[in-house]
Amino acid sequence: MKADTRERPNISLIDEAGVGDPLQLTESTESAWIDVIQKMDKVYADLVHYQVELEQKNAALEEAQQFIGSVLESMTDALIVCDIQGRIQQVNRALERLSGKQEQDLLQRSISEIFCVDSQPLVDSFPEKLGSDSIIDCEVNLSDLDSRPIPLAMNCSSRYDTNGRLMGMVLIGRPVGELRRAYEQLNKTHLDLKQTQQQLVHSEKMASLGRLVAGVAHELNNPISFVFGNMHALKRYGERINHYFTEVGKYLDPDLHQRLREAFKIDHIEGDIGPLIEGTLEGAERISDIVLELRRYSGIQKESPELFDLTKVIDTATQWVIKACREKPEVVFRPEGLLEVTGRKGQVHQILVNLVQNAVDVMEQRSGARLGISCGLEGESAWIKVRDNGPGIPDEDLRKLFDPFFTTKAVGKGTGLGLYISYGLARDLGGDLLVDNHPDGGAEFTLLLPLDGKTHG
Numbered sequence: 001m002k003a004d005t006r007e008r009p010n011i012s013l014i015d016e017a018g019v020g021d022p023l024q025l026t027e028s029t030e031s032a033w034i035d036v037i038q039k040m041d042k043v044y045a046d047l048v049h050y051q052v053e054l055e056q057k058n059a060a061l062e063e064a065q066q067f068i069g070s071v072l073e074s075m076t077d078a079l080i081v082c083d084i085q086g087r088i089q090q091v092n093r094a095l096e097r098l099s100g101k102q103e104q105d106l107l108q109r110s111i112s113e114i115f116c117v118d119s120q121p122l123v124d125s126f127p128e129k130l131g132s133d134s135i136i137d138c139e140v141n142l143s144d145l146d147s148r149p150i151p152l153a154m155n156c157s158s159r160y161d162t163n164g165r166l167m168g169m170v171l172i173g174r175p176v177g178e179l180r181r182a183y184e185q186l187n188k189t190h191l192d193l194k195q196t197q198q199q200l201v202h203s204e205k206m207a208s209l210g211r212l213v214a215g216v217a218h219e220l221n222n223p224i225s226f227v228f229g230n231m232h233a234l235k236r237y238g239e240r241i242n243h244y245f246t247e248v249g250k251y252l253d254p255d256l257h258q259r260l261r262e263a264f265k266i267d268h269i270e271g272d273i274g275p276l277i278e279g280t281l282e283g284a285e286r287i288s289d290i291v292l293e294l295r296r297y298s299g300i301q302k303e304s305p306e307l308f309d310l311t312k313v314i315d316t317a318t319q320w321v322i323k324a325c326r327e328k329p330e331v332v333f334r335p336e337g338l339l340e341v342t343g344r345k346g347q348v349h350q351i352l353v354n355l356v357q358n359a360v361d362v363m364e365q366r367s368g369a370r371l372g373i374s375c376g377l378e379g380e381s382a383w384i385k386v387r388d389n390g391p392g393i394p395d396e397d398l399r400k401l402f403d404p405f406f407t408t409k410a411v412g413k414g415t416g417l418g419l420y421i422s423y424g425l426a427r428d429l430g431g432d433l434l435v436d437n438h439p440d441g442g443a444e445f446t447l448l449l450p451l452d453g454k455t456h457g
């Protein structure tokens, strides 16, 4: 408490007029004055006491305010206090940081104005719900300075005064951007992992299939080679037996000879044996070709670059696919002579099979389905264009087409690996695989191959 330093009033006991009984006057006046002075002293002491109390309360209030201020300041969640009409009365630093706006620009604004348009209806509905349940964990988008959304998980509760009167609402928003990014990253990693797993399973399946095919092809190779050898021997033997019959006939009675020949249908056999043997040899050759293709396709046998006619590979690959089609499209392929390139024939074949298969798939059940294939030379490269008159490819899919597992086919119909593998093979061969929609409709794939692919892959 402060010491009372005020000077007391100097009270003179002499009658100012200097008349009457000075002694009697002095006594009564003095007691009155003493009374007054005592009362004044008490009032003054009370005043000093109140002032001290007030100063103490002020100090406590300031301390409380500083405490609340520091708590609000260090909150990472955004805080908004509104009146009953939804006008902003107080915000904390986190909200200023997130919204990029200063406190003075936020106060007195309607709460929904600081949110993105898509969240405004929800925020506008908050005041209606006041007094009833609090709103928990709804997601709203706060708008930053550039009107970009900042997702917040928002809780909103009613605010009452000390008499229990509804005064407004308190909103607390937790930024979920980081959380969401982390979640999305996790989700993406999970999907990547799943894809890699599927890819592994698929590669393992393909490898097993490849081994099986290679095994079967190898086993077929042996019987085929002795069918070949035997047929060549039979051809020689047949020629010799014919010769023998001709020689023996010279020593027999011509009538008997003729009758014997007719009885045993020797003329017929002689005429048939050559084509039979030729036909069997041709069949064996075809089997041998198929075995070779299977071994190439299985990928087990490492192919070396060779000189081959591209037009022939285009033809074979197209026939492979078309033969298996229920509704065959019209195929237009009119090569102008040979187109010789050096490279891995089996891989070129595989790419073309994929391209033709895709074209056939998109044209399925379309009337007037037409597959156009052309090829030619440009500089040091050969080009092959495979074009269909299907629906074409949506622009947004064009750049995803060569991604692994990109497919628009129904589950179980396509793995989405065909183009991914084809693109890899084309690059491996030193070439390229391009795609675009044709101006007259349908998709068009262009395969580029170096004429001399010996140095690649």
Ligand SMILES: Nc1ncnc2c1ncn2[C@@H]1O[C@H](COP(=O)(O)OP(=O)(O)OP(=O)(O)O)[C@@H](O)[C@H]1O
Residues within 6 Å of the ligand: 354, 358, 359, 362, 388, 390, 391, 392, 393, 401, 406, 407, 408, 409, 413, 414, 415, 416, 417, 418, 419, 420, 443
């Ligand atoms: N000629 C085309 N016209 C329109 N879309 C095409 C054409 N070729 C490919 N596509 C699209 O590209 C996707 C990917 O093709 P890709 O060959 O990689 O896989 P897929 O054919 O779906 O399955 P898979 O080849 O593994 O059986 C297809 O699902 C299809 O949506």
Ligand SMILES: [Mg+2]
Residues within 6 Å of the ligand: 354, 357, 358, 414, 418, 419
């Ligand atoms: Mg495909």
